[in-house]
Amino acid sequence: MNVITNDNLNCSIALGALQQVIDPEIGLNVVDLGLVYQIDFDEGQKMIFVLMTLTTQFCPMGESIADAVTRAVEQVFPGYTVQVEVTFNPHWNNTMISEEGKLFLNK
Secondary structure (H helix, E strand, O other), X not given: OOOEEOOHHHHHHHHHHHOOOXXXXXXXXOXXXXXXXXXXXXXXXXXXXXXXXXXXXXXXXXXXXXXXXXXXXHHHOOOOEEEEEEOOXXXXXXXXXXXXXXXXXXX
């Protein structure tokens, strides 16, 4: 799944940081799981907007994962405010896992 963005270079940097955020129940990072849908940058306001999902609406680690996403992006973009929104449209499914993720999970 491709991540929607208004800044390809900065999105690549953010995605690199987000590869360090691991879903603790699955053991795979949020990028390769396909949980990140959009990352947009507002240079004027020094804000970064991340739209993401979780593997299920009832994910017990959802708040922790969203907080980890915020911290990871803040680390590579100091001085920016990061806003993470969790959506379930579209709902996540295992076809969203990257090829690297499938190899990791032996799928």
